[in-house]
Amino acid sequence: MRTLLLSVLCVFSVVFGFCSAEVFAADxxxxxxxIDAGHGGKDAGAIGSKLKVMEKKINLSVALELGKLIKENTDARVVYTRKTDVFVPLDERPKIANKAKADLFISIHANAAVNRTAYGTETYVLGSSSSSMEVAMRENAVILLEDDYEKTYEGFDPNSSESYIMFDYMQFAYSxxxxxxxxxxxxxxxxxxxxxxxxxxAGFLVLKQISSPGILVELGYLSNADEERYLSKTKSQxxxxxxxxxxxxxxxxxxxxxxGRxxxxxxxxEAKRKAEEAKAKQEKADAEAKKKAEEAARKDTVAKTVDEKVKKEEKEKKAEGPGVKVEDGIVYRVQFCSSSKRKDLNSREFKMCVPAFEVAENGIYKYMYGEEKTFDGAAALRKKIQVSFKDAFIVVFKNGVKLPIxxxxxYLK
Ligand SMILES: [Zn+2]
Structure with missing residues (x-):
């Protein structure tokens, strides 16, 4: 339907010389x-099927709310065709719009149909369509309430479908x-x-005479009991x-x-977008800083743990006694006997020093006992051995080799 309409429009556009030209004013x-709240005053518009809600009231409420939103949130100027429950002739409404040099016209209505199950919203633009004739006829019928309507509307009869066949195609410029x-x-x-x-x-008279784009919104069906209830609520409006x-x-x-405005x-x-962008950037920076701080804290904890471990080990070493010094490859033995004659390593003579450890140096056989890692250990062993060999003394081996004095x-103290 829309594609067909656009094709038709293009034909008219070519004929009238404004094909694809934007009608936006840049002044x-x-x-x-x-904003045009439909009906008003002696013209109640459609009447609800159950609660008898009047269309004019709903239209005004939605129109005022819409105007308020536009005024509060945009730089657009809002002009109402009516702000109260007054009667405004149908031909007066486009005049108000044209006088205000409107850039846009929004007419607000609620619908009614013989079929009481019909419901939902529809939005109209000016045109001629036999399927929408009923709605246009009903919305246009108000002119019958006006004196001299035949004169005012140049013989237009809202109840005759023939009146809808030819429209001023000026409106197509804004289609x-x-x-x-x-x-x-x-x-x-x-x-x-x-x-x-x-x-x-559809051929709405109110849209016919405006010199700007315009729409007519039908909010819903007052003839449908459910929709009437919905439309009557302030929240819905x-x-x-x-x-x-x-x-x-x-x-x-x-x-x-x-x-270019x-x-x-x-x-x-734009300001909101920038503020959100800045906020997101800040949040990202904060998150990174937090992550870095956490990482540093974690490393610190690891360092402390390592440090504590080292300290603990050092403490443990110290606990083994003062002067304890363990060196790799160093072994202490206690020499308790030396002789020019070789002796049996398991000799009874060696008593508690069996099996003895033998080192031959310059034709002298030296016999030792023990394999201590620390001097203190060797000193304790020497003390025991001195019970039998009072001249026993400590010797030091490094990597298996006896060190000269x-x-x-x-390594001795
Ligand atoms: Zn209406």
Whole structure:
């Protein structure tokens, strides 16, 4: 349906000489959106099937909420066709928009259908479609409440389908933008779990005479009891306004981009993005610093553990006694006997020193006992041996070789 519509539009565009030309104005003026709360005053619009909720009330509530969101969050200027429960003739509404030099027109309505099971949202752009004739006829019927309506609307009869066949195709110039906003609105409704009945086109008088892109939103069906209950709630009205607002923001961002404008909300968005970026950077730096600190603490703990181990070992060594010195390759023995004649190593004469250790030096056989790692150990052994051999003394071996006295002295004390 949309593709077909766009094709039709392109044909008209070529004929009227504005093919693919953007109709966005780049004059530096604030972006102006006209919000049109449908009906009002003596025109109640559709009436709910069960709670008898009046459409005009819902439309006004959503319109005011939408305007508030736009004013608070963007640099757009908001103009309302009505801010209270007053009657505004249908042809007056486009006049308000055109006088305000609107850049966009959003008309807000709620639907009703003979089929009471019908429900969901739909957004309209101006066009002619026989399937949407019923909705357009109902929304346009209000002009019958106006005096001289035939004069005002140049013979337009809202109840005659023939009146809808020819429209002023000026509106087609804005169709691309209108369709883009209408699609965005429906997408937002869908995101917020509203039933999407799609983007449609119909001959709404209110859209016919505006000189800007425009859409007409049907919030839901008051003829459906469930939807009437939903639409009557303030919370729902806020949700609906938020959906239209989100779509508006997307539309305006696109408009600003195409016109080289930097809007207040874009600046705010940029500042927010930068702040988030800076925060993320800071968090990353903090995390790295923390990691480094933890790593340093871990290394410190390891160093302390090693240090404590070394200290413990040193302490243990000290506990073995003062002057204990263990050197690799050094062995202490106690020499208790020497003789020019060789003796039996297991001789009874050696008593407690069996088996003895024999070293021959210059024709003299020297007999020793023990294999102590420390001097203190050797000294204790010597003391025992002196009971039998009172001249026993300590000798030092290094790597299996007996050290001569001068070399042995450093190991003796
Ligand atoms: Zn309506």
């Amino acid at each position: 530096g003026k604030p972006f102006t959106v006209v 691309k933008q209108s369709l883009s906003l209408a699609s965005a609105v429906q997408n937002q409704f869908k995101k917020n779990k509203r039933t999407d009945r799609g983007v449609k086109q 806020k949700e609906l306004a938020e959906s239209i607002f989100d779509a508006f923001v997307k539309y305006k961002a696109d408009y600003d981009k195409k016109n 930097v809007s207040k909300e874009a600046k705010a968005e 001068p070399e042995a002295l450093p």
